[in-house]
Amino acid sequence: MTMATETLHLDEIEDLPTGLRSGSPFLRPIEVIASTLLVIIIGLLLMGVTSRYVFSLPVVWVDEAASMCFLWLAMLGAVIAIDRNEHLRLTLFLQMMPERMRGFFGALGPLLVAVFLIGMLWPAVDYAIEESYITSAALNIPMSWRVAALPVGIAMMTLLALREAFRSSNMAQIGAAAGVIALAAGILWLLSPSLPALGHLNILIFLVIFVAFFLAIGVPIAFCFGLGALAFLTFTSSVPTMVLIGRMDEGMSSLILLSVPIFVLLGCILDATGMGKAIVEFLASLLGHVKAGMSYVLLGSLFLVSGISGSKVSDMATVAPALFPEMKRRGHKPKEMIALLATGAAMADTVPPSIVLIVLGSVAGVSIAGLFTSGFVIAMVLLLTLAILARWKARGEVMDGIRRAPMRAVGKALVVAAPALVLPFIIRSAVGGGMATATEVSTIAVLYAMIIGMVLYGGIRPGKIYEMLVETAALSGAILIILGTASAMAWALTQTGFAFKMASLVTGLPGGWVTYMLVTIAVFMVLGCVLEGLPAIVLMAPIMFPIAKNLGINDIHYSMVVVTAMNVGLMAPPIGVGFYIACKIGNVSPDEAMGAIWPYIGALFIGLLIIAMVPALSTAYL
Structure with a gap:
């Protein structure tokens, strides 16, 4: 669910990430149709991938048929989201x-x-x-x-x-x-x-x-x-x-954008099969014995799990229940854990297959392969800044009775987690290496997760599969209707000539591209607080990206700054919706957590400034 996908109310965040609020009975046929359309889209895309890469016989009508189903899925999903009160507000x-x-x-x-x-x-x-x-x-x-x-x-x-x-x-x-x-x-x-x-x-x-x-x-x-x-x-x-x-x-x-509902479904599968929990348990066995070890495990888990689900809500809901009890036992305060959880989820939003990156690539015409490659490195920079702060915060951590896990236990946890651990690297390498598009990789990832989940992780009951399909349709509809109306508003804004005047104004500011980067950070941090990632991107990308290009800023570098700035705003109280989602998942009062999150927001901001001022971090590996 990206705020992606975080299409939730601040007062209605319950049973995350796949707890389904039941809709009206008379809309059940619509739910069935939407679920069927999602299955048809996945089937069509898998058929296209198989025919192209296995038999070298591309089926020319697959994309057209999938596109027709996709618009119907988006609109029916938006209908279901209204019925379930799941539109972001x-x-x-x-x-x-x-x-x-x-x-x-x-x-x-x-x-x-x-x-x-x-x-x-x-x-x-x-x-x-x-x-x-x-x-x-x-x-x-x-x-x-x-x-x-x-x-x-x-x-x-x-x-x-x-x-x-x-x-x-x-x-x-x-x-x-x-x-x-x-x-x-x-x-x-x-x-x-x-x-x-x-x-x-x-x-x-x-x-x-x-x-x-x-x-x-x-x-x-x-x-x-x-x-x-x-x-x-x-x-x-x-x-x-x-x-x-x-x-x-x-x-x-x-x-x-066809990959959006498929990656949302992938996040649901991750949660339902326990693949994310397996990753968390492996990292805990590997790092849990060192000081600040559980903080490292939390950050590392968010980093790796995000590479599978593409969803901040799913990430936080998978990691928090597995780690918070042990962190409390070691003396971590609940408000500090929430602060680390929220900012860690913000850090992980550039890890492929981030839905925000997919939408940004679509709206701004930026290479998704390039965004996936760069996003991995940028998340590492933010991970390092948060890890340094977490180590300093844990200087008084209680380590009595903590022992290194036996190598046999570590090896066993690795064997269980290995099928899940390789998935984010498969996604990144396949898209970044140009072997397949993000849409094609998303369908392969869903098929892989379903098979691995059923064979190695206990499977998913049929009723749960239907629930996941309906939830995916509703969340996708809520996301896509935002993209549609934001595109309409962005078009209205650009037709006024406002973009041209803004470009002239910004280009004339002293300091060149550095000043523009600072303006960008300020704009997207504010928009991240109020609008969340996707609508802010669709609204401002047509205006901001051409100006950046005219100033000689690389598109990938600029994209990383935009996404990171939005995520800092998303987690910043008192408005940032991501902060409240983290509080709800961790069952901590926002008033209690609000004071603790600012040092972590500061660490993210330092990382953001480093990313903005050092273009090579974003472009050296392209």
């Missing part, structure tokens, strides 16, 4: 409000989501009609078969958003919220003739203030972006709203 400010105001905003949020969806429904139908005149190259069928997923998904999400409004609030609150929306829309409509004259001030009004307000009242991030872009185009321009549908389709449909 910020509830921090909402929880600070009095009970009466929470009820009002509890109605206002879903109604705003419904307004956006209703506004996009007819353009989505028009878009599907227009696509019916285009025939696919390989399958020779109308493209409307693919894009019909958009109006179908939007219509279903509209009904669910309205149901949520009526379920969470009373009629008076719903009436008040509807009145506020109607009044605001009326005022904007009356002002619309004069709004274009405001120029770039409209960006501040619609794409900053409006979006920030929607975010603060608990509207899911995907729909915050959508509402901002829709209002901006409707009231300040004559651009048809069907353009937004096209941009959403484009943002969600890249073939590179």
Whole structure:
């Protein structure tokens, strides 16, 4: 689940990472269809890989068929995510409000989501009609078969958003919220003739203030972006709203993104089979006897487990229960353990197969093979900075009765963990060496994990497999709808000419590329706190990456700085959602852990500055 994938509420993080909150019974057919689509996509990709690499007979229609299934999976997954309340949203400010105001905003949020969806429904139908005149190259069928997923998904999400409004609030609150929306829309409509004259001030009004307000009242991030872009185009321009549908389709449909749901599923398999736990137990037998050994084990486990799951939530939920009891026995304070867990997960987000890196490669046009190779090295730099701090913190650790594990025990743990240990290196080497694409490797990794998990780690019961498929569909839908609406908002932003003016401003700053790196760090740390990784990337990459290229900054180097800065922000309280997820997993109060995390955030920041100022760390191994 990447925040990837961390598509969770701050108040609804339970049974992680694969504890499934049951949805509505009438949506069960949708869950079955979405699960079937995921299986079909994996089957198609495996068939394509087998035909290409084993029989040297590429099947030309595989990518096209997978792409058609993929858009349907994304939209149906987004429907399931709405039903299960799993779309990423910020509830921090909402929880600070009095009970009466929470009820009002509890109605206002879903109604705003419904307004956006209703506004996009007819353009989505028009878009599907227009696509019916285009025939696919390989399958020779109308493209409307693919894009019909958009109006179908939007219509279903509209009904669910309205149901949520009526379920969470009373009629008076719903009436008040509807009145506020109607009044605001009326005022904007009356002002619309004069709004274009405001120029770039409209960006501040619609794409900053409006979006920030929607975010603060608990509207899911995907729909915050959508509402901002829709209002901006409707009231300040004559651009048809069907353009937004096209941009959403484009943002969600890249073939590179096919690997996202498959790596999410891989994380579920990792948790269900116990492969991650085997890695943790091996490292504990190897390093547990030295001072700060359990801290090293925690960091090393996050590093290696992340290379399999691509999910920070799955990583933390796998590592914490296995290590925290022994760490407590050795005198580690719970708040220190949470701080190390959160920042360790942030460190590991550049380890392949990071979903953030896959999305960044898709949005910014950067080589995923290069990102995977560089990400491994960058994570090592951050691992070293955290390990140094952990050793200093453990200077008073209680080591009474701690003995080195017998070599026989270490060897036995290694034999059990070996099949899981090799998987991250297979993924990195296959993609980094150019032997296969990230999408192809993801399907092979899922097949490998399923077989190894069933043969060596006890298998997975059939009911659990279905749960994992549904959970993967919901999380993937929540991720991909964010990418779609963020792409639409990013397009609206770039069409204003704002990107060109920003480029001129930044290029003129003293200090050249160094100053721009510091600006980048500040921007993405703030966005990481508020928006989380994926939406921040999709929103800002089209603006920031061309400027970096003009300043002579290598794309891979810049990508590493961007991802690391976002992860530092993601774990920084009081807003960073990753910090609260770590607290929930470790069962520690955020208030207690908040003071302890800052030295670890500082260590990550030092590592970030080293990465930013030493380009060779990112580029020397490409």
